Amino acid sequence: MVLVNNGFLSLPGNYLFSEIARKVESYKNLHPDADLIRMGIGDVTRPLAKAVTDAMHEAVSDMSVAETFKGYGPEQGYGFLIEKIIENDFVQRGIEIAPDEVFISDGCKSDMGNIGDLFARENTVAVTDPVYPVYVDSNVMGGRAGSLLKSGKWNNIIYLPCTAENGFIPDLPESPVDIIYLCFPNNPTGTTLKKNELKKWVDYALEAGSLILFDAAYEAFISEEDVPHSIYEIEGAKNCAIEFRSFSKSAGFTGIRCGYTVVPKNITAGSASHGKGNLNSLWRRRQATKFNGVSYVTQKAAEAVYSDEGRKQCKDNIDYYMENAAIIRDCLKSVGLEVFGGINAPYIWFRTPGKRDSWGFFERMLSEIQVIGTPGVGFGPSGEGYMRLTAFGSKEDTVVAMSRFKSWNI
Ligand code: PLP
Numbered sequence: 001m002v003l004v005n006n007g008f009l010s011l012p013g014n015y016l017f018s019e020i021a022r023k024v025e026s027y028k029n030l031h032p033d034a035d036l037i038r039m040g041i042g043d044v045t046r047p048l049a050k051a052v053t054d055a056m057h058e059a060v061s062d063m064s065v066a067e068t069f070k071g072y073g074p075e076q077g078y079g080f081l082i083e084k085i086i087e088n089d090f091v092q093r094g095i096e097i098a099p100d101e102v103f104i105s106d107g108c109k110s111d112m113g114n115i116g117d118l119f120a121r122e123n124t125v126a127v128t129d130p131v132y133p134v135y136v137d138s139n140v141m142g143g144r145a146g147s148l149l150k151s152g153k154w155n156n157i158i159y160l161p162c163t164a165e166n167g168f169i170p171d172l173p174e175s176p177v178d179i180i181y182l183c184f185p186n187n188p189t190g191t192t193l194k195k196n197e198l199k200k201w202v203d204y205a206l207e208a209g210s211l212i213l214f215d216a217a218y219e220a221f222i223s224e225e226d227v228p229h230s231i232y233e234i235e236g237a238k239n240c241a242i243e244f245r246s247f248s249k250s251a252g253f254t255g256i257r258c259g260y261t262v263v264p265k266n267i268t269a270g271s272a273s274h275g276k277g278n279l280n281s282l283w284r285r286r287q288a289t290k291f292n293g294v295s296y297v298t299q300k301a302a303e304a305v306y307s308d309e310g311r312k313q314c315k316d317n318i319d320y321y322m323e324n325a326a327i328i329r330d331c332l333k334s335v336g337l338e339v340f341g342g343i344n345a346p347y348i349w350f351r352t353p354g355k356r357d358s359w360g361f362f363e364r365m366l367s368e369i370q371v372i373g374t375p376g377v378g379f380g381p382s383g384e385g386y387m388r389l390t391a392f393g394s395k396e397d398t399v400v401a402m403s404r405f406k407s408w409n410i
Contacts, residue, residue: 007141010148016133016378017041020362027366036366037401039328039389040374042187042347044252046320048301049313052251055304059297070296075288077104077260081299084306085260089245095232101262101280103287104302106294108217108246108259112181113138114290115213115242115261118282119269123178126158128170130188130379130386132215135181152381161382162189164351168340169197172204180205182231183215185222188379188388189349190325190341194226198234205240211269211279212241217259220250220318222344238264242279249346251305251314258294258302321346324398325391331402332389335410346391349376353410361387369404 020040028034047053062068076082082102090097105111112134121143127135136157139145146156153159158177160170168191173180182201185192193201205212214231222229231237243262247253263283268276304310325342332339332350342348352361358375365371365387376386391398 005141005143007143007145011137011140012148014133016374019378020372020374023363023366024372034370036370036372037393037397037404038372039393039398039401040372042249042390042392043254044249044317044321044392045394046252046317048252048256049305049310049317051304051307051310051313052301055307055310056256056297056301059300062300063296073293073296073299075291075293076100076284077102077294078296078299081303082260084303085245088306090230090232093229093233095230097232097262098265100284101264103261103263103283104294104299105259105261105287105291106257106298107248107253108215108244108261109134111244111259111261112213112215114286115283116142116144117286117290118277118279119144119179120271124156124158124176126160126173126177126180127380128162128182128186129153129159129381130162130376130383131181132183132187133379135183135213136380152377159380159382162186162191163382164338164340167191169193172200176208177210179211179213181213181215183217185218185227185345186341186347187218187345188347188374188376188383189386190343190345190347190388191349192222192227192344195228195234198228198231202231202234202237202240206236210240211267212237214241214243216243217246218249218345219245220314221322221346223322224344227344232262232264239266242267247302247305250318251302251310252317253298253302256298256301258298320395321391324393324395327395327398327402328389328391331405335405335408337410342391348389348391349386350389352385352387355385358384358387369401369408371401371404 082099086097116138125139125144145154149155158173162168162170168189219229231241231243246259263280265280267279325346328348329339329342338351340349358377362375374388376383
């Protein structure tokens with residue numbers, strides 16, 4: 001008989017977004033003319049930069065001519081893109097990364113989910129709470145999470161609360177952990193860590209022999225000084241951290257898919273039977289076996305993100321979203337809400353007034369001002385009592401949504 005991976009069976013359904021969709025659908029059925037504004041989903045809306053689409057057109061032409069046609073590319077990614085990444089994202093910040101430490105992928109979600117292939121079930125995993133659900137769910141699939149408790153937590157995962165009370169800066173774990181997922185700037189809270197705060201984590205990992213899986217998908221939205229764009233800005237991080245990057249939000253690639261992961265060559269992990277494993281070699285082996293690379297056209301598109309025009313055009317889009325973020329922050333504050341994030345990330349996180357639970361406030365926003373947000377509790381127990389709004393909509397919708405907040409008797 002075929003036996004299934006029990007991890008999959010113990011995963012609850014994707015309750016959050018399907019529940020939101022269900023509630024919105026039933027509201028729409030009752031109010032077909034309602035003018036709903038969606039500020040819940042974290043997807044970009046601005047079109048790709050012209051430099052990017054021009055590069056894609058050229059790459060398509062390359063593919064139509066025998067002399068420049070490309071079949072399978074290098075599994076790790078084309079050198080032309082890896083070079084640009086190293087020069088622009090690392091060397092310019094004083095970080096040395098070797099070309100064979102960069103792995104181009106179809107996005108950060110796949111890599112963050114797949115990296116678990118390298119790790120034994122016995123590892124103890126810590127996540128910040130609230131959290132991007134992929135980190136937890138992929139560990140459930142990998143058998144490292146244990147069982148789901150009534151509280152919504154998995155009994156073998158260590159949750160590090162990030163709330164207004166600790167300024168969204170997680171405390172170091174009280175018991176030993178092997179693998180720590182950090183995402184800064186953070187989805188969903190929109191907050192981030194300064195260099196000295198991230199340094200505490202690097203120092204902890206070096207001391208404890210832990211590995212940090214650092215999700216930097218939102219680094220392009222950082223506006224403040226002293227906020228690290230890469231964990232490798234912190235001394236010692238190349239000995240304890242893998243960094244995940246994405247072109248999804250920085251360059252609008254959610255639909256065309258490209259990201260990359262940096263696995264430094266000197267990070268090892270132990271094995272009871274085989275001595276130490278080098279994570280760079282193991283990831284290379286994993287990718288060579290299960291992944292056949294990102295399309296040439298897409299990698300050419302990603303290369304164009306680093307051209308002068310590409311950089312400027314992508315930055316214009318980021319500025320557009322961050323202007324929305326400022327509009328949302330200012331408005332929510334002006335109506336008396338406690339507001340966080342939105343300065344170094346396109347997410348605004350606010351406390352629901354009157355200690356109302358997240359879902360209760362979601363329902364009120366939907367029925368009273370027809371604005372759709374995301375209930376914070378959907379990202380983990382410490383998200384209860386918060387809501388997330390995204391700045392990825394159009395400016396027009398953002399302004400209308402905020403005018404509804406202003407005239408609303410919250
Ligand atoms: N990491 C975080 C924290 C995200 O919020 C998202 C998307 O919302 C991703 C990764 C996904 O990135 P990609 O589109 O590159 O898979």
